[in-house]
Amino acid sequence: MTWNWFCKFVCIASVIFGITGEPDPDICTPGPGSTDGPPLPVLPDRYRLFVEANIANRNYSTEIEETYDGPGNRGSSFSISNSKYIFSTYDYYTGQSINVDVFTNECFVYNMTDVPFNLYGFVNINGTGHIGGVKDIFTFGSQFGETYMGEEVIRGIQCDRWQSCIYNEQGGDTFLLDYYFSKPGYKMANGAEQVPVRAALNGSGGSNRPGSIIPKRYFNHVYEFIGVDTKPIFTDREFEPPIGVVCDGRVTDKEIETSFPDAFSVNVEVNFPEYNRTYNLREYYNYAAQIMAFEYQPWGAVGAPEDPIREVHDYNLGLSYQMNRLTDECTITNISKFSGEAEITPDDHVALRSSASLLFLDEVYWVWQGEETVRGMKTEGWIAFRQDYPSYLTDQPGTEVNSTWEYFFTRGNWTAEASYHHGVTHIPVMLRLKMNMKMSGVETKFNYESHLFMFNNEPSITAILTLAPVLKKTIRHIYQWKSRENTSENDDGVMVIAYTLLENPSVEGDAATPMPQPTLAEANDNIQLAVAEGLAIQFKYHGGQTQLYVKTNSLKQENGLPGDNSGSSSGISTGGVVGLALGMLLLGMLIVSAGMFAMMKMSKGPFSYKTQE
Known part of the structure; x- marks a missing residue:
């Protein structure tokens, strides 16, 4: 960890200029170390700790929380430096490091083999990426020629001190590295013993050769370790970027499932925070019958229907039946081309979209976000970014729509019981949509969450x-x-x-x-x-x-x-x-996700395609 943090500040320039040379004898000369003194502390293969890094020669400090899981082959960190708050993850299965600005949600993806700095190192074993070993991360162990220097009191804590002389041939850096570990028997607040308390690094860098383009420089770093937990309990969420952040170029760890039953139904609750409103409906869908239906209460705006409506779309004929459930009145019209479940054929007719197309599961690249708790249920989420939805808006000149989509499904160890099925898994729980729309230079933001209840995957008459x-x-x-x-x-x-x-x-x-x-x-x-x-x-x-x-x-x-x-x-x-x-059943987010613009316009809801007045 200490060497990796030091490398963050000096290695990039060293790699660029290809510095070579010999150890600086004015600092130290690497040697085998000494076996005198107490045994070296055993470093944990899993830890969580907080570090204050004081870069004294540059007059600034950096704070970082490190989360390291060697057996799990994963790591993450949260750092504060120069008023920047950055959360980083290290995925050794995809070989990517992801950095997210927690305030702006800007995300940067790097291939760990392409960058000179990696907090936890990168080891290639039989063609597979692995996180670095804990001794290499800390730059501490017998292979570094440790010499016992005696006892010292650091921040009031009785410590043992070890020192080593390190020479980095690639960067031409020579430095003394002093480690201070709490003495056995001194228990930290979390009960841990023999944990690092401080590391001090003093040395020089640059080439010792005459005529070097990089002048010799001196550095002095002090790393204060606070709250070292050697037996942490991790959650998967700690090793994933924040929920709702789109990272361009990120490789997904898990593909989204695109198959759904031929018939299903669900209750939907849609929340529109911009309007302080909640909307509820029951939706049905049946592919074998080529029919969908939904029951809803119109928004209740002036001039809009006030009675509850049952609407049935029969794609065998392309007809829509809108039935007033109180008066038994029925209106029959063509299915609107703006209906969320409809797709427009090349000859300008309507057809029922496939279930995968209905959810846009086969139209965009979905990235697995990891685990998230939704309504007390363990779920896993996928996220996608798109600029082509809805097409009837994005196709208009001067219109730009950016949207972020998130789907959450129950994890495999969660099952649902309903009227027509038992033990069903991978149940849709929530859809979250965020949109930023610019029309004729006017920007409008729109967000909503669609919560899904009583998912049923059998035909219902x-x-x-x-x-x-x-x-x-x-x-x-x-x-x-x-x-x-x-x-x-x-x-x-x-x-x-x-x-x-x-x-x-x-x-x-x-x-x-x-x-x-x-x-x-x-x-x-x-x-x-x-x-x-x-x-x-x-x-x-x-x-x-x-x-x-x-x-x-x-x-x-x-x-x-x-x-x-x-x-x-x-x-x-x-x-x-x-x-x-x-029988008919309709997917939970059918009308809500794909047809929300058309539904609210048809229902005379609060949404408008022009600037709100």
């Missing part, structure tokens, strides 16, 4: 069972059937299944590949044929697959509007909502 009653004021052409099956001749068990078929909506959708839809009469014939041939209904029951067969010739037809009969029924459309009965 309950979200859309009430669709037909909602649509009854919009679509008037309806057939209803009832099919009754007695499980045995004298069995009291009876299951009645009621279907409601709705005519195709008159609105033409904007789907990239529209799915052909049967007419109401064709749907009627299809169902009657299926029942006549022995229709089987499959479902999960007590963790296993179960199926029931509809009794042939049991189909009865009744005309009327959905909800007119007193029996239990559920509406299922053969047209624009044919896939809804299959």
